Amino acid sequence: xxxxxxxxxxxxxxxxxxxxxxxxxxxxxxxxxxxxxxxxxxxxxxxxxxxxxxxxxxxxxxxxxxxxxxxxxxxxxxxxxxxxxxxxxxxxxxxxxxxxxxxxxxxxxxxxxxxxxxxxxxxxxxxxxxxxxxxxxxxxxxxxxxxxxxx
Numbered sequence: 345x346x347x348x349x350x351x352x353x354x355x356x357x358x359x360x361x362x363x364x365x366x367x368x369x370x371x372x373x374x375x376x377x378x379x380x381x382x383x384x385x386x387x388x389x390x391x392x393x394x395x396x397x398x399x400x401x402x403x404x405x406x407x408x409x410x411x412x413x414x415x416x417x418x419x420x421x422x423x424x425x426x427x428x429x430x431x432x433x434x435x436x437x438x439x440x441x442x443x444x445x446x447x448x449x450x451x452x453x454x455x456x457x458x459x460x461x462x463x464x465x466x467x468x469x470x471x472x473x474x475x476x477x478x479x480x481x482x483x484x485x486x487x488x489x490x491x492x493x494x495x
Contacts, residue, residue, distance in 0.1 A: 366412065368436030369402040372445065373416030375429060375470070379449050381420075382463045383456070393455045397448045430473035442474050446484035454488070 373394065380390040398404055423429050437445060453463050471481040
């Protein structure tokens, strides 16, 4: 009987953790999609980067990934306010992890080998809204570039 009760609590905790991670994945996917669209075109290579980064960051399987991307696309269309979106992201992504999130975003921006002024401006805004500095933004971009110039 004790084991039955224990399993009920564990499964509830597991569902809550899963829901929390899925919400975080949807919100991060939403920001990834928004960033990819900044140059008015979400290129195929950017879409692939988004998938790879989400799988890596949240350890997703392909079925859950499709569901998360669908919900994120709907959210990206419906949320006009970057403040609201970043506030939700900050609830799910620890401060210490946000720098790595910036590097992931730079990977999406630079996937098509084109960096626009709009993308630069948006990254400065996003950095600020995530509680990071312009220096963090530059460091994240430079770390990404340095890691990928060797490849």
